[in-house]
Amino acid sequence: xxxxxxxxxxxxxxxxxxxxxxxxxxxxxxxxxxxxxxxxxxxxxxxxxxxxxxxxxxxxxxxxxxxxxxxxxxxxxxxxxxxxxxxxxxxxxxxxxxxxxxxxxxxxxxxxxxxxxxxxxxxxxxxxxxxxxxxxxxxxxxxxxxxxxxxxxxxxxxxxxxxxxxxxxxxxxxxxxxxxxxxxxxxxxxxxxxxxxxxxxxxxxxxxxxxxxxxxxxxxxxxxxxxxx
Numbered sequence: 001x002x003x004x005x006x007x008x009x010x011x012x013x014x015x016x017x018x019x020x021x022x023x024x025x026x027x028x029x030x031x032x033x034x035x036x037x038x039x040x041x042x043x044x045x046x047x048x049x050x051x052x053x054x055x056x057x058x059x060x061x062x063x064x065x066x067x068x069x070x071x072x073x074x075x076x077x078x079x080x081x082x083x084x085x086x087x088x089x090x091x092x093x094x095x096x097x098x099x100x101x102x103x104x105x106x107x108x109x110x111x112x113x114x115x116x117x118x119x120x121x122x123x124x125x126x127x128x129x130x131x132x133x134x135x136x137x138x139x140x141x142x143x144x145x146x147x148x149x150x151x152x153x154x155x156x157x158x159x160x161x162x163x164x165x166x167x168x169x170x171x172x173x174x175x176x177x178x179x180x181x182x183x184x185x186x187x188x189x190x191x192x193x194x195x196x197x198x199x200x201x202x203x204x205x206x207x208x209x210x211x212x213x214x215x216x217x218x219x220x221x222x223x224x225x226x227x228x229x
Contacts, residue, residue: 001063001123001130001166002219004096009043011092012036018090025080025089037074040097043126044068046214058214062096062125063105063164064171067216072097075106078119085119093126104165114163123160133157134166136220138183140176142166175220182212182221 014032041050046058059068062075075098078085088094098106108114123130133156135145144157161167186208193201205225212221 001065001125001134001160001164002060003129003131004043004062004126006043006093006126008047009039012039015090015092020080020086020089023090028090033074036095037071037097039092040074040095044097059097060214060216060218061099061105063098064101064166065217065219066099066101066171066174068097068099070100072099073106074098076110077122077124079110096125101168101171104168104171106164108165108168109163117159117163121155121159122163123156128156130160131219133160134219136175136217136223138176138179138220138224140172140174140179140220142172142175175217178215178217179220179224183224 012032012035014035017032018028041059044059044062050058059072060066061068061072075096076085076088077094077096078088080086080089085094096106100107102108102111109117123133131145133145133148133153135143137143142161144154144161148154148157165171193204196204209222209225212218215221
């Protein structure tokens with residue numbers, strides 16, 4: 001999970017033409033849905049690179065950072081059900097693009113038998129910087145970031161992991177696999193740079209973090225590299 005800059009993308013104007021009082025998500029579609037998906041692709045893809053015509057290139061799930069294939073699904077951060085937040089059904093700031101997994105992320109959060117949760121206690125990736133709350137270990141494990149002192153911050157970290165299922169075994173395995181491949185690719189380089197001057201080592205690793213920032217599970221790779229800065 002990483003920060004998403006919603007301010008860099010204009011909200012689709014057509015959303016204003018929908019009213020939750022008389023319409024439901026079933027009524028939403030056509031050109032406006034395509035425009036919404038295009039805006040979310042821009043927000044969650046590579047700036048200036050990812051386009052609607054290449055929607056699967058560079059687009060990452062808002063929650064787990066896996067590559068989105070077959071369009072994923074438009075996700076309501078706060079549930080649109082009548083008993084929850086129907087007034088947010090067509091609100092731009094409540095919408096993300098998520099992977100289609102049933103074992104984690106959006107579908108998992110809102111599954112029929114999901115335990116109760118308060119969305120105010122979750123990391124919202126366009127409002128909070130997830131790296132202030134979470135650490136993604138090279139083993140694939142996700143943990144609350146060490147050093148969180150405020151009880152609200154500790155709760156936000158642990159609830160986000162629980163509610164979105166970010167510790168799902170399959171997801172942890174995918175993160176570990178990606179990091180393992182990356183470790184092997186640069187192991188020799190890491191051994192070599194250990195003898196470099198601190199500033200040279202820092203500059204090199206920062207360049208590696210920059211180069212991998214749009215890879216699936218990029219935050220896991222980043223946190224692995226940061227141990228060597």
